[in-house]
Amino acid sequence: MPSAYYAPLDQPQTSSDDDEEEDIERHQQQQQNKRHQRRPKGAAPSIPFLKAHPHSPMAHLRGSSGVVGGRRRCLLPLLGALLFLIAFCYFTLGVDTRLALGLGGGGGASDDSDDGMHSLDGILSRALNETLHLCSEGLLDRRLYVQDKPMEQYGHLPIIYFVTPTYPRREQIPELTRLAHTLLHVPRLHWLVANDQEGCNMFMDMMLKKFGIPYTHLASPMPSNFRKAKPAPRGVANRRAALQWLRQRNLTNGILYFGDDDNTYDLRLFSEIRQTQRVSMFPVGFIADYGVSGPVVRKGKVVAFLDSWLAGRRWPVDMAGFAVNLEYMAQFPYVNMPYKPGFEEDRFLRSIGLRLDHIEPRGNNCTEILVWHTQTKNKKAAVVRLESEYLDGRSNLGALFRSLKIMGVASASDTEGPKALISKNGKAAAHSTILS
Ligand code: UGA
Ligand code: MN
Numbered sequence: 001m002p003s004a005y006y007a008p009l010d011q012p013q014t015s016s017d018d019d020e021e022e023d024i025e026r027h028q029q030q031q032q033n034k035r036h037q038r039r040p041k042g043a044a045p046s047i048p049f050l051k052a053h054p055h056s057p058m059a060h061l062r063g064s065s066g067v068v069g070g071r072r073r074c075l076l077p078l079l080g081a082l083l084f085l086i087a088f089c090y091f092t093l094g095v096d097t098r099l100a101l102g103l104g105g106g107g108g109a110s111d112d113s114d115d116g117m118h119s120l121d122g123i124l125s126r127a128l129n130e131t132l133h134l135c136s137e138g139l140l141d142r143r144l145y146v147q148d149k150p151m152e153q154y155g156h157l158p159i160i161y162f163v164t165p166t167y168p169r170r171e172q173i174p175e176l177t178r179l180a181h182t183l184l185h186v187p188r189l190h191w192l193v194a195n196d197q198e199g200c201n202m203f204m205d206m207m208l209k210k211f212g213i214p215y216t217h218l219a220s221p222m223p224s225n226f227r228k229a230k231p232a233p234r235g236v237a238n239r240r241a242a243l244q245w246l247r248q249r250n251l252t253n254g255i256l257y258f259g260d261d262d263n264t265y266d267l268r269l270f271s272e273i274r275q276t277q278r279v280s281m282f283p284v285g286f287i288a289d290y291g292v293s294g295p296v297v298r299k300g301k302v303v304a305f306l307d308s309w310l311a312g313r314r315w316p317v318d319m320a321g322f323a324v325n326l327e328y329m330a331q332f333p334y335v336n337m338p339y340k341p342g343f344e345e346d347r348f349l350r351s352i353g354l355r356l357d358h359i360e361p362r363g364n365n366c367t368e369i370l371v372w373h374t375q376t377k378n379k380k381a382a383v384v385r386l387e388s389e390y391l392d393g394r395s396n397l398g399a400l401f402r403s404l405k406i407m408g409v410a411s412a413s414d415t416e417g418p419k420a421l422i423s424k425n426g427k428a429a430a431h432s433t434i435l436s
Helices: 024-038 057-061 072-092 095-101 117-127 172-183 202-211 236-248 267-273 344-351 397-406 431-435
Strands: 133-138 160-166 189-195 215-219 255-258 279-281 292-298 301-306 322-325 359-361 382-385 410-413
Touching: 133 202, 160 172, 160 236, 172 189, 172 202, 189 202, 189 236, 202 215, 215 236, 292 359, 301 359, 397 410
Parallel strands: 160 189, 160 255, 189 215, 279 359, 382 410
Antiparallel strands: 133 215, 255 322, 279 322, 292 301
16 A cells, blocks of 8 residues: 555654554654654644645745744745745646635645654645535525524534545435435534535535535545545545545534445434534444444443454544544644545544544434445436437426536437436327427
């Protein structure tokens, strides 16, 4: 496996590929100590996510104290290199990318130049070939009532950041529609929908806006080298993008939950996870061979895990089986979700320094199933033979098929697919009879 698989979101990776042996917590501690020791007196601790991409036009806004102080001799060559980078970036990155890399404004962030980590950080994200676009955002909750109560009654509750990775396929819009109608019943929720697609899907923008739930729509495609892998790291680029979004906004108040687009969520799940102090855990139904995966609880404490696939994971849980308090997560500057299929949960939970005695069992001491790992049968989008001359305003079919095409569900063709069967009085009718 390439070491890039283990690259933290914001930290240069120097360790070897041997992740099984890797002790992320220790590594983090070492890095933290190192950074602490090298930081000049009075300098603010760095927040890596907030840094501008070194190849972005924002890079020149970075705090300059580290560069100027004590390195005057290098000033000219450095300035030259910086100008070159800015020009390079300007001409090679797309507008969206440039905007996206400046998400949340990295300019005021403190500098890491004291330990030389800032440039590596950018090189890595380039090596991973990750791109991130903010497509649209609606911060206002336009719902008047939730669960028969006026919205004001929920004002005191912490916000749940519900992160949904999604990807273009025939089932995408129906899955998101179903999920949206669950989330519509949940107060104080921000829906982070990260789409595994290069560009922004405008249909999805409109759709998300219409629900009236606060949302953010990100385009966070899986880097192409990972897409070729079997199995591919599904939903990872998306979740990494959402983590970046949270960190860039310095959101340290609220609850983080990773909710895939195809799962089934009981409304009680949301009231349970909202109480999370550090990390909550609960069983997930329909996982692998046992039909379930989750913690083993004794006397109100998590003591072990039940899951049919161990593979050396310290935290053998499903992505939908835990929630994290953002204030707790903020203590760990190197939060990571690696591109490592099957190990995302374990490595993420390691990166936030989880300890067994910190886990809060939910769902009546993990006796209830509040989330199901349902899976939708994937099928190819249909192609139907239906002459384009009839797909005008004379019937509904033109508009209907245009919309089905946008949603990736079905398309009409003049030459391909089975002929569209249109009937009247129980008998097949010629297209011309009905539509001309
Ligand atoms: C299981 C886990 O429940 C996921 O959390 C985990 O990401 C996944 O395995 C994995 O490690 O591969 P599973 O039902 O097998 O989930 O996978 P999917 O539902 O197909 O994908 C997980 C999420 O990633 C979904 O929200 C899906 O929309 C998204 N995804 C999937 C992408 O963004 N891109 C893809 O190419 C495939
Ligand atoms: Mn799934």
